[in-house]
Amino acid sequence: MSHKPGDQLPEVRVTPDKYLTVRYAGASGDFNPIHIDEEFAKSVGLPGRILHGLWSMAQVARAQTEAAGRPEALRRLSVQFRGMGLPEREVVVRSTVESVQDGVAHVKALAEQDGNLIIRRGEADLVLEEGGS
Amino acid sequence: MSAVGKTFPAVTYAVGREKIREYARAVGETDPLYLDVDAARAAGYADVVAPPMFAVVYSGPSIWPAIMDPDVGIDFAHMVHGAQEFRWGAPVVAGDEITTEAQVIDVSERAGLGFFVFETRSVNQDGAEVCTGTWTNIVRGSS
Numbered sequence: 621m622s623h624k625p626g627d628q629l630p631e632v633r634v635t636p637d638k639y640l641t642v643r644y645a646g647a648s649g650d651f652n653p654i655h656i657d658e659e660f661a662k663s664v665g666l667p668g669r670i671l672h673g674l675w676s677m678a679q680v681a682r683a684q685t686e687a688a689g690r691p692e693a694l695r696r697l698s699v700q701f702r703g704m705g706l707p708e709r710e711v712v713v714r715s716t717v718e719s720v721q722d723g724v725a726h727v728k729a730l731a732e733q734d735g736n737l738i739i740r741r742g743e744a745d746l747v748l749e750e751g752g753s
Numbered sequence: 754m755s756a757v758g759k760t761f762p763a764v765t766y767a768v769g770r771e772k773i774r775e776y777a778r779a780v781g782e783t784d785p786l787y788l789d790v791d792a793a794r795a796a797g798y799a800d801v802v803a804p805p806m807f808a809v810v811y812s813g814p815s816i817w818p819a820i821m822d823p824d825v826g827i828d829f830a831h832m833v834h835g836a837q838e839f840r841w842g843a844p845v846v847a848g849d850e851i852t853t854e855a856q857v858i859d860v861s862e863r864a865g866l867g868f869f870v871f872e873t874r875s876v877n878q879d880g881a882e883v884c885t886g887t888w889t890n891i892v893r894g895s896s
Contacts, residue, residue, distance in 0.1 A: 634781050647772075647779035649813045664830070673834045678780040678806040685805065691786060691844070694805045698838035698887075 623725040623748055629687040629715035632679050636671060636707050644675045671705030676739050680729050683713040684744045695724070696745040705731075705738040715744070723748050756825045756857045761818055763854040766811040770847035773803050776810055793846070800847035808839050808884040812873045815853035816888060819871050825857060827869055828892050835868070835891035842882040850878040858887075867892035 623629075641655045650672055653660040661669045677699050685691045705711060715729040729742030770790070777787035785792035786802045793801045803811075820827060845851060852875065859870035873886040 640779070644779045647776040648809050649817075650809075674806065674809050674837065675780060677837055678804070678809075681804070681806045682780065682782060685784070691784065691802055691805055692841075694841060696838070696840045697805070698836070700836045701834050 623687075623717050623720060623727075623746065625717055625719050627717040629683060629717070629727065631715075632683040632686070632713040633710055634679060635710045636675070636705075638707055640675070640707055641669055641671060644672050648672065648674065650674070666704065667706065669707060671707065671711075671738070673701040673705075673739075676701070676705050676711060676731050679711055679713050680715075680731055680739055680742050680744070683715050683729065684727060684746055687715065688746050688748075690749075693746045693748070694744060695747055696743075698741075698743045699729075699739045700741045701738070702740050703736050703738050705733050709733050711738070713739075715742075720748070755860055756822070757860055758857065759819075759822070759824060760854060760856045761815065761822070763852050764814040765850050765852045766814055768803060768807075768811060768845055768847055768849045768851060770801050772810065773801050773807060773847055776807050777804055780804065780806065798844070798846050803845040803847075805839065805841050807845065808841070808875065808886060811845070811851040812853050812855075812875060812884070812886055815855045815875075816871060816873050816886070819855040819857065820869075820888075820890060825860070825869060827867075827890060831893045833891050833893065834889075836887075836889040838887040840885045842884065843877060845877065845883050849883075851875050851883060852877075865894065 713731045719726045725746040727744040731739035855873045858872045861868045869890045871888040875884045
C-alpha cells in the first residue's frame with residue numbers, strides 16, 4: 621500500500637446489522653440505552669437506536685491499519701463526532717494521505733452515512749515500514 | 754470549585770483472549786493477529802493482539818467513574834461524545850494487565866456548550882505506556 625501525499629487509502633464500507641449495537645455494547649462495556657433500546661432512544665428525541673461513536677471511530681481506525689497492513693502502524697487517531705449513525709445503513713470511511721514526514725504518514729479521514737458526516741476531522745498518524753512505502 | 758486536575762484511582766484491567774476476539778468481531782476486524790493465536794505467535798506476539806481501539810475496553814473501568822463523578826457535574830441527559838483522541842505506544846496482547854489512570858484536564862464553556870475533557874494514561878504490567886486517551890464530552894443547553 622502506497623502512502624504518498626494525495627493518495628486515497630482503500631475505503632472501508634460496512635453496513636451495521638440491526639443488532640450490531642447490542643453486540644458492540646457487550647464487547648465495549650458501553651450500555652447507554654440510546655444505543656440498545658429503541659423506545660428509550662425515541663423518548664429522548666432520537667430517530668431510534670444510534671451507533672456508538674467509538675464503533676464508528678473503530679471503522680476509521682480499521683481503514684488505517686488495513687491500509688498499513690499491521691496494527692502497530694497506527695500511532696495516533698483523533699476524531700470529532702458529528703450527527704448520528706444509524707443501524708442498517710452503510711457507513712463509508714474515506715482517508716487521504718495529507719503528508720509524509722520522517723516515515724510517518726499523516727492521514728485525514730472521515731466517516732459518512734447517507735451522505736451525512738458522522739465522523740469528521742479524523743487525523744491519523746501511520747508509521748510506515750522501513751523500506752516500504 | 755472546578756474539578757480540573759482531579760485524578761481518579763488507577764484501575765487494572767486483565768486483557769482476555771476471548772474479550773479481544775469478541776471486540777474484534779464487533780468492530781468487523783478480520784486480521785488474524787486479533788483472532789488466531791497461532792498467527793499472532795508466528796508474527797512474534799505472545800498471544801492475540803488487541804486492535805488499537807480496544808483501548809476503549811481497558812480504559813472503560815477508569816474513564817466511566819470519572820465522567821460520572823459528581824464533582825465534575827456532567828448533566829448526562831444532555832451529554833454527547835464530542836471528540837476522541839488516542840495515542841498508542843507498546844502493543845497490547847491477551848494476558849497483559851493494563852493499568853489506567855484518568856484525570857480531568859479541562860472544563861469550559863463556549864457558545865452555551867459545556868466542554869468536559871478527560872485524559873487517560875494506560876501502562877502495561879512492565880510499566881510501558883500503551884495508550885493515552887483524550888475524551889471530550891459536550892453538554893448541550895446547560896446554561
